[in-house]
Amino acid sequence: MNLSSKLLTEAVEQFSGLPGIGKKTALRLVLHLLKQDSNNVQHFAEALLKLRQEALFCKKCFNISDTDCCEICNSTTRTKEVICVVADLRDIIAIENTGQYNGLYHVLGGIISPMEGTGPSDLNINSLVKRVEVETPREIILALKGSMEGDTTAFYIFRKLNEYKGLISIIARGISIGDELEYADEVSLGRSILQRTPFENTLKE
């Protein structure tokens, strides 16, 4: 794309480096910012810089936090007996939105993916093992993506935690609410049959 201005080209390049943003969208966003008040653009840039320079990762669970230890780890109303292992902050938000979980989290920072060059050493797995030794929770829930990579990561963590005596569980896989059995993929439908639950249990929810 041949733009009339080097400054414009540079800003478009920067935006189009973000995931899911192509050149055309980047140009649209940049033109929007150009129409804004200079102060607004200043705020925008400052918010990014401040985040990158000042945001901390909770030293316990590696959630993004403004302080050394995040709100969830510091909470007095949450049970410290259960740790839910997730890939990413977005998974914490999704689980919190269900209102079904009141324990702690551990953020891996991704999942094992040879395709993207992410190995176990890039993730917060060793710190999880150490944390489990110290905190000795009653249960560890593996809440990872339902894919080859997710399953690999879950299995790797399961093996790494071989010293751990508590329960290691994995979130249920199966048919989503509203799914037609006819159109469900075979693996999900197969799992939902293998891991069927006593009907009584569903009445307690």
Add this chain to the structure above:
Amino acid sequence: MNLSSKLLTEAVEQFSGLPGIGKKTALRLVLHLLKQDSNNVQHFAEALLKLRQEALFCKKCFNISDTDCCEICNSTTRTKEVICVVADLRDIIAIENTGQYNGLYHVLGGIISPMEGTGPSDLNINSLVKRVEVETPREIILALKGSMEGDTTAFYIFRKLNEYKGLISIIARGISIGDELEYADEVSLGRSILQRTPFENTLKE
């Protein structure tokens, strides 16, 4: 969305203020930037600030430019006899990509839209009238969106240029390449019949 960090919330708010970016996408983009090297984020922020503070609008055509007068207006190989009136820089890029136009442009900075609160005085229309008086081009092409707003803007400019003696033309409307007549909208198909062209003319392209 309840995020664990105020810095994160602030950055997500800023991103989700951009057109077409919701909270979830904003969070994805912000988490991507958090994983980047601190220098990259610095470059990103600087590119935006620099663009907003230093980018100029060409004093002739109002295209975004690094200098007082843009590359297109300064070009010695382009004809100064034709001015193409467009809403926005993106339209210049689109027309330049066709390779069918070698004249100058005039960027309005939008189109008349009561819904969005854009009136004639918000656009570079008076400067177009003055420019036409000085430069006396042979032709003015109105290349605006094929919508009520585009047509209103075109008509407004046509009326404003009543002193102008040259040709005022409007880009052709009709059936796009690959369109099925059966599924074309009635207005476009109607216009393409009313404004039919001698077949001979199409052979010259």
